[in-house]
Amino acid sequence: MRAADTRTGTDTGGLGHVVVIGGGIAGLAAAHRLLGAGARVTVLEASHRLGGKLHAGEIAGVRVDLGAESMLARRPEAVALAREVGLGDRLQPPATASAAIWTRGALRPMPKGHVMGVPGDASAVAGVLSDEGLRRIEEDRELPPTEVGDDIAVGEYVARRVGREVVDRLVEPLLGGVYAGDAYRISMRSAVPQLYEAARTHTSLTEGVRDIQARAAASRQTGPVFMGIDGGIGQLPLAVAESVRARGGEILLGCAAHGLRRVEDGWEVYVEDWDLEADAVVLAVPAPHAARLLEHDAPGAAAELRAVEYASMALITLAYRRADVGALPDGSGFLVPPVDGRTIKASTFASQKWGWIAEQDPDLFVLRTSVGRYGDEKDLGRPDGELVDISRRDLRAATGLEAAPVASAVTRWDGGLPQYPVGHHARVARIREQVGRVPGLAVCGAAYDGVGIPACVASANAAVDQLTGDLSAVRELTANPVQSLHGGAGE
Numbered sequence: 001m002r003a004a005d006t007r008t009g010t011d012t013g014g015l016g017h018v019v020v021i022g023g024g025i026a027g028l029a030a031a032h033r034l035l036g037a038g039a040r041v042t043v044l045e046a047s048h049r050l051g052g053k054l055h056a057g058e059i060a061g062v063r064v065d066l067g068a069e070s071m072l073a074r075r076p077e078a079v080a081l082a083r084e085v086g087l088g089d090r091l092q093p094p095a096t097a098s099a100a101i102w103t104r105g106a107l108r109p110m111p112k113g114h115v116m117g118v119p120g121d122a123s124a125v126a127g128v129l130s131d132e133g134l135r136r137i138e139e140d141r142e143l144p145p146t147e148v149g150d151d152i153a154v155g156e157y158v159a160r161r162v163g164r165e166v167v168d169r170l171v172e173p174l175l176g177g178v179y180a181g182d183a184y185r186i187s188m189r190s191a192v193p194q195l196y197e198a199a200r201t202h203t204s205l206t207e208g209v210r211d212i213q214a215r216a217a218a219s220r221q222t223g224p225v226f227m228g229i230d231g232g233i234g235q236l237p238l239a240v241a242e243s244v245r246a247r248g249g250e251i252l253l254g255c256a257a258h259g260l261r262r263v264e265d266g267w268e269v270y271v272e273d274w275d276l277e278a279d280a281v282v283l284a285v286p287a288p289h290a291a292r293l294l295e296h297d298a299p300g301a302a303a304e305l306r307a308v309e310y311a312s313m314a315l316i317t318l319a320y321r322r323a324d325v326g327a328l329p330d331g332s333g334f335l336v337p338p339v340d341g342r343t344i345k346a347s348t349f350a351s352q353k354w355g356w357i358a359e360q361d362p363d364l365f366v367l368r369t370s371v372g373r374y375g376d377e378k379d380l381g382r383p384d385g386e387l388v389d390i391s392r393r394d395l396r397a398a399t400g401l402e403a404a405p406v407a408s409a410v411t412r413w414d415g416g417l418p419q420y421p422v423g424h425h426a427r428v429a430r431i432r433e434q435v436g437r438v439p440g441l442a443v444c445g446a447a448y449d450g451v452g453i454p455a456c457v458a459s460a461n462a463a464v465d466q467l468t469g470d471l472s473a474v475r476e477l478t479a480n481p482v483q484s485l486h487g488g489a490g491e
């Protein structure tokens with residue numbers, strides 16, 4: 001069946017009918033902005049659930065997040081979107097700012113004075129590193145400059161300046177909490193742009209970090225660094241979708257776009273046995289899907305997108321009777337450096353971190369662990385029950401928690417997080433250049449300028465601006481990717 005011509009170029013603010021492919025937070029944010037710009041909008045979502053990696057769920061009758069659970073509030077995009085769609089009253093900061101790191105055989109307080117694990121001086125990380133590791137940090141001041149060129153792996157640069165221990169015991173678990181990646185592969189320019197800038201302007205990394213810290217203090221940014229949402233971050237895409245529908249946008253679930261063709265004055269989007277006509281298309285899907293859809297009209301961009309790799313992981317959510325749990329360490333949970341050879345990579349004590357979870361059932365205690373990261377996905381082949389058992393074993397070793405949970409849920413995120421290896425920013429610039437040559441086409445989402453929710457929203461906003469002819473945001477994002485932080489246990 002062929003759909004009626006749905007192009008409406010003249011009466012919709014010049015944008016006409018825009019089809020957004022992907023109903024994750026990037027696609028929904030794009031749809032929301034497109035409606036504000038006067039377009040007629042159709043969102044296609046392949047699955048039967050909106051939100052992608054944002055997933056509000058439930059365990060033992062308590063609402064929880066089964067995917068992303070917090071968003072950086074020091075960037076405006078995500079909290080602004082939440083407010084725009086009526087969630088302002090439900091924004092909630094974490095109940096605790098402290099966390100721990102399970103390293104060298106003990107849970108140790110996560111140091112506070114660092115930039116993605118890199119301290120301004122050795123004393124800031126005393127307690128986490130060995131005496132030798134602390135001594136090595138001091139050598140940074142005496143070392144000759146380290147060449148960073150156009151980009152360098154975070155781990156490589158930091159290890160050269162302040163030693164491998166800082167990378168293995170601090171940078172790696174913190175970066176892993178965001179990218180589920182490998183610090184010795186991840187691009188410093190794309191993933192920690194502040195450190196890349198510091199590396200270009202300072203010979204000493206610790207001095208560069210102190211400079212970043214001084215500027216942050218001088219900027220007097222107040223308010224919480226992270227925000228959650230009462231009911232779950234998973235409420236955000238649902239509220240955005242509600243707002244999109246309320247303003248006349250159409251959202252089709254269970255509708256995968258199988259193909260895309262540029263035609264004389266617009267686009268044809270192929271969905272099962274019918275197609276949709278559009279004046280413009282926003283692609284808000286993970287890189288492999290975007291690659292397939294762009295094969296015909298932007299083969300160069302498709303080839304670049306095919307090269308973007310992803311890490312898979314699983315989240316294991318466990319609910320206990322609070323009375324069975326006994327005393328757990330204070331704080332939001334702990335991170336685990338891979339170098340220690342444990343299976344879990346982190347644990348978030350959700351009932352201690354989020355007031356809205358604790359309040360739902362004071363007799364229940366909810367926590368979650370994560371398993372799997374780039375290059376270390378063997379445990380993901382295990383059945384759910386084994387992932388629960390392994391989590392319990394590691395939790396017992398870290399915290400002494402012996403109790404049996406009353407409920408468990410394993411959420412698998414295959415291809416959950418795109419990896420940003422060295423040179424990622426250049427790849428994104430090439431993709432954007434090739435996409436920009438095709439009229440009425442824009443891309444957004446986690447594969448490009450940052451994996452965190454604010455970065456995804458920023459890329460959605462930039463994609464819409466690009467369609468309206470304003471390229472400044474896309475250029476700015478390509479040149480200066482957004483640092484993606486989110487409130488994993490260690491933040």
Ligand SMILES: Cc1cc2nc3c(=O)[nH]c(=O)nc-3n(C[C@H](O)[C@H](O)[C@H](O)COP(=O)(O)OP(=O)(O)OC[C@H]3O[C@@H](n4cnc5c(N)ncnc54)[C@H](O)[C@@H]3O)c2cc1C
Nearest residue numbers: 022024025026046052053068069070257416445446453486
């Ligand atoms: C386990 C986990 C925890 C995370 N925690 C946090 C956190 O606490 N804070 C934070 O800021 N970030 C976090 N992130 C990162 C962040 O959640 C994601 O990067 C972000 O949500 C990605 O949004 P997106 O819209 O780009 O893509 P997605 O969420 O992947 O959405 C893309 C959508 O497109 C759909 N789709 C795919 N192909 C097609 C097609 N052909 N046609 C139609 N639809 C299609 C998919 O079904 C999906 O719904 C986490 C990520 C994971 C995996």
